[in-house]
Amino acid sequence: MRSLIFILGLFCSNLYAQESMPVAEMVETQCMSCHSADNYTNAPMMSGQEIEFLEFELFNFRDYVRDHEIMNQAMEDFTDQEVKEIASYISGLSLCDSQALVDKHPDANIKRGQKIFNNSCFECHKKDTSGIAPVIHGQKTTYLEDAVKSFQSTWYKPRPSRLNMRSHTDMLSNQDIKDVAAYLNEQKLCD
Numbered sequence: 001m002r003s004l005i006f007i008l009g010l011f012c013s014n015l016y017a018q019e020s021m022p023v024a025e026m027v028e029t030q031c032m033s034c035h036s037a038d039n040y041t042n043a044p045m046m047s048g049q050e051i052e053f054l055e056f057e058l059f060n061f062r063d064y065v066r067d068h069e070i071m072n073q074a075m076e077d078f079t080d081q082e083v084k085e086i087a088s089y090i091s092g093l094s095l096c097d098s099q100a101l102v103d104k105h106p107d108a109n110i111k112r113g114q115k116i117f118n119n120s121c122f123e124c125h126k127k128d129t130s131g132i133a134p135v136i137h138g139q140k141t142t143y144l145e146d147a148v149k150s151f152q153s154t155w156y157k158p159r160p161s162r163l164n165m166r167s168h169t170d171m172l173s174n175q176d177i178k179d180v181a182a183y184l185n186e187q188k189l190c191d
Helices: 002-020 023-029 051-062 069-075 080-092 110-120 141-153 161-169 174-185
Strands: none
Touching (some): 023 080, 141 161
């Protein structure tokens, strides 16, 4: 029931935002309520990511290509232009704002996670936006673990990155995933 109330509130705030708020205010008050360091949801940190990546993901949520109950409903009423404006605004935020709080990692081996990351992930996932994939350093641990597991378990054509990701993720055990996520969570984006 609580989830339903949250979703209805998010949906109603989406409709309100479209009619009365500038994009910057809407992103700061609506989107960042989940996508911020001080929020304990599983939502990823998005500030400063490449605009093309953000547009692609937001369109997939809006068009129900990527299945996520909250994001599908939050994005469904936005026009193409509004989605592009949202992505542009989020992309223009400081990447330093994408630093999640560091979680406790009692069951993770950080050094092992670093080795796995350097051998398999670093080529595409840089600590800044110079890579061909999103910045995953400094992200929330649970988000990273769930993201890697989703590459292992799901497939759909509109995310061609899954072709590349599966060759890196399919061989990872749950402990490997935990180790990599813990390593990445502890990485500082900005000093």
